[in-house]
Amino acid sequence: MNARRYLVLALVCGLALAGLGARSPAAAPTRSLDIYFLDTEGGAATLIVTPRGESVLFDSGNSTPDDRDARRILKAAKDAKLRRLDHYVTSHWHRDHFGGIGAVAAKLPIKHFWDRGIPASLPEDPDSFPALMSVYKKISKGASVTLKAGDLLPLKPIRGGPPLQLLCVVSDRQVIPREGAPNPFCKQSRPKPEDKSDNARSLGLKLTYGDFDFLCLGDLTWNVERQLACPTNRVGEVDLFQVTHHGLAVSNNPVLVKALRPQVAIFENGPRKGCAPAVVRTLRSVAGLKAIYQIHRKLNSSPADQAPLARIANLGGPGEADAGHYIKASVSPDGNAFTIRVTAAGAPHTYRSR
Numbered sequence: 598m599n600a601r602r603y604l605v606l607a608l609v610c611g612l613a614l615a616g617l618g619a620r621s622p623a624a625a626p627t628r629s630l631d632i633y634f635l636d637t638e639g640g641a642a643t644l645i646v647t648p649r650g651e652s653v654l655f656d657s658g659n660s661t662p663d664d665r666d667a668r669r670i671l672k673a674a675k676d677a678k679l680r681r682l683d684h685y686v687t688s689h690w691h692r693d694h695f696g697g698i699g700a701v702a703a704k705l706p707i708k709h710f711w712d713r714g715i716p717a718s719l720p721e722d723p724d725s726f727p728a729l730m731s732v733y734k735k736i737s738k739g740a741s742v743t744l745k746a747g748d749l750l751p752l753k754p755i756r757g758g759p760p761l762q763l764l765c766v767v768s769d770r771q772v773i774p775r776e777g778a779p780n781p782f783c784k785q786s787r788p789k790p791e792d793k794s795d796n797a798r799s800l801g802l803k804l805t806y807g808d809f810d811f812l813c814l815g816d817l818t819w820n821v822e823r824q825l826a827c828p829t830n831r832v833g834e835v836d837l838f839q840v841t842h843h844g845l846a847v848s849n850n851p852v853l854v855k856a857l858r859p860q861v862a863i864f865e866n867g868p869r870k871g872c873a874p875a876v877v878r879t880l881r882s883v884a885g886l887k888a889i890y891q892i893h894r895k896l897n898s899s900p901a902d903q904a905p906l907a908r909i910a911n912l913g914g915p916g917e918a919d920a921g922h923y924i925k926a927s928v929s930p931d932g933n934a935f936t937i938r939v940t941a942a943g944a945p946h947t948y949r950s951r
Contacts, residue, residue, distance in 0.1 A: 635923045638868070642655070651752060652684065684750060686802065688713070696729055699733070712800065715733075715734075743768075789818075796818045796842065796848075799815030800815055801815055808933055811837040818842065834856075834951060836859065838862045844864045861948055862886065868896045872902075874902040910943075933949065
């Protein structure tokens with residue numbers, strides 16, 4: 598190698614090494630992690646958008662002739678500036694949880710599909726299930742992935758931000774294997790008759806972002822909830838809890854709800870579905886609970902058995918000034934706090950993560 602070429606090569610390498618040495622640490626994220634709780638009139642659809650813009654839609658509401666629930670999901674996706682859905686997760690195969698996905702997929706590309714496994718039939722819904730499943734298989738191209746308890750969805754890490762994790766804690770009656778802290782509420786546990794419906798097979802997810810934890814268990818029912826809670830609490834405590842099964846009393850076993858110690862609970866209920874008074878009482882007995890929110894005012898419940906009007910997104914019933922408003926939770930970029938806003942114009946309320 599001649600002297601001139603050696604000097605040029607040395608200079609280039611030196612500059613490259615100097616650049617590496619001078620590289621600053623990754624900048625902290627400036628965007629929040631957002632969770633949209635959508636109005637599907639007593640069904641369920643929850644949209645998560647990470648600070649990197651990666652998206653997870655958990656359930657998709659009902660199939661209706663006017664694509665009502667799909668349109669509400671698409672509106673939230675537009676508000677979040679999404680051009681596609683990175684992940685779609687089906688909790689279980691009831692039509693109010695996966696019926697809307699065909700109409701969503703017709704307008705918004707979906708990259709990955711996840712579920713609890715596809716059954717050959719659904720005895721409790723022989724009429725709707727075959728057609729809806731045919732749509733699901735078509736849009737997923739038969740490439741959906743079965744999630745098992747303990748699996749992690751492969752979310753992209755947040756550069757410069759706190760750890761991000763989306764853990765499957767229960768699927769097809771199986772719960773996460775790891776042990777947790779002893780649960781003092783287990784002595785209060787009383788089993789209910791076995792639930793043979795697909796609700797008991799629901800898939801549940803726990804989202805963790807730094808100090809912030811959020812739990813959604815689909816329509817999981819009483820006895821399988823106990824498996825998560827007893828003799829040890831395998832889920833741990835959470836900051837934000839999507840009340841299970843729209844707030845029906847066949848779910849929301851107190852031994853689990855009290856062990857979770859949510860600071861904030863949100864009902865994805867309908868105007869006459871969910872938000873059972875017994876579940877509201879269970880939540881109000883939780884140590885450290887700061888607020889309850891609802892997607893709908895419960896028309897057949899007393900004001901004493903539900904959230905204050907300022908924490909309810911939709912005050913009327915179907916066709917009664919019902920705009921399909923969502924509730925939005927925004928987690929700070931460092932994961933240390935989260936803010937709840939009811940409708941786009943609602944006053945924000947901020948809570949500290951534990």
